[in-house]
Amino acid sequence: MSKTFAVIGDPINHSLSPNIHSAAFRDLNLDCSYIAYRIPRGELKEGIESLKKIKIDGFNVTIPHKIEMMKYLDKTDESCSLIGAVNTVINNEGILxxxxxxxxGFLDPFKKKKIRIQDTKILLLGAGGAARAIVAGFAKEKAQHITIANRTLEKANNLKQFANKIGLNSDSITIENLGSNLEEFDIxxxxxxxxxxxxxxxxxxxxxxxxxxxxxxVYLPMNTDFLxxxxxxxxxxxxxxxxxxxxAARAFEIWHGTEAPYNAMKKALLGGI
Ligand SMILES: NC(=O)c1ccc[n+]([C@@H]2O[C@H](COP(=O)([O-])OP(=O)(O)OC[C@H]3O[C@@H](n4cnc5c(N)ncnc54)[C@H](OP(=O)(O)O)[C@@H]3O)[C@@H](O)[C@H]2O)c1
Structure with a gap:
C-alpha cells in the first residue's frame, strides 16, 4: 500500500526534505510520496488534525513548530524528551x-569521518533550538567541556544550565566578548x-x-564565510x-525500518543546492 509523508513548517517552500526523501523512494522503488505542507504559527492543532484525517504515515517538523509539536504527541523517544523538541513523527493508526x-544527524559526520568527541573542548556559537540538540549530542559523546557563545547572553546561560544538568561541563559568554584567542578549542x-x-x-x-x-x-549557502x-x-x-x-537518513530509518540510501539522498541534495 502506498504511504505518504510530509514536512510541516512556515516558510516551507524552500525545504530540501521533499527532494531528499523522494530520491530515497526512487532509489529503493518504494511506493511513497513526500509533500511540503505549510502550517502557519498558531494553526498547528488544526494542521495536525488534517494530517491525521489523510492518514499521513509520518512527518518532519521544522521552524516554528519544533517545540509546540511536543503537545500533540502521544509518545516520545528519549532524545525527543531530553531535548524538548521534535523534528520527526511517526503515525501508527492515529498514535503519534x-x-x-x-x-x-549532527553526530553522524563525526561517526562517518571517525572523529572522536570524547574529552574534547568545544566552542558552540548559538543557543537556539538546534544548539540544544547539539549540546545533548556532545553530552552523549562525553566531550570534556563546552563554551556556549551567543549574541543574547541570557539564552547562552539557559543552555549552559541544560548542559550542566545533563553532565556536560560548560560556561557561557557573548560572541562579542569571545576575543581572538581560540586556540584551546578542538571543535x-x-x-x-x-x-x-x-x-x-x-x-x-x-x-x-x-x-x-x-x-x-548552516547549509545554504554550502560554503559559508565561516567554513x-x-x-x-x-x-x-x-x-x-x-x-x-x-x-533525514535517521528519519527515513524510523519510518521505513530499513537503512537509508545515503548516497542517493546526498546526490539529490547536492544537485539541489
Ligand atoms: N544542517 C541542519 O540540518 C540544520 C538543522 C537545524 C538548523 N539548522 C540551521 O541552524 C540555524 C539555527 O537554527 P535554530 O533552529 O537553532 O534557530 P533559532 O532557534 O531561531 O536560533 C537562532 C540562533 O542564531 C542566533 N542569531 C540569529 N541571528 C543572529 C545575528 N544576526 N547575530 C548573532 N546571532 C544571531 C540567535 O541568537 P539570539 O539568541 O541572540 O537571538 C540564536 O542563537 C539556522 O540557520 C538553521 O537553518 C541547520
Missing part, C-alpha cells in the same frame, strides 16, 4: 510518536543563523589550528548539508 533526529560549531545571508564569520580565525574541526550547520576561513587555516571542515542528510 515523536523523535528528535537533529542530535544523531568549533556555528549553530547561529549567521551565514544564511552570506554574512561574514562571527569569530576570528587568527588562532585556529589545522587540527581543529570547524563545523557550520572558508576554516579551510584557509587547513582545519577539517564539516558542512551543514552533512547534518541535514544525517537527520
Amino acid at each position: 510518536k515523536g523523535y528528535n533526529t537533529d542530535m544523531d 568549533i560549531v556555528n549553530a547561529t543563523s549567521i551565514g544564511l545571508k552570506n554574512e561574514p564569520s562571527p569569530i576570528s580565525f587568527e588562532s585556529i589550528r589545522p587540527e581543529t574541526i570547524v563545523y557550520d550547520i 572558508k576561513k576554516g579551510k584557509q587555516k587547513e582545519a577539517t571542515i564539516i558542512y551543514g548539508y552533512e547534518m541535514l542528510l544525517g537527520q
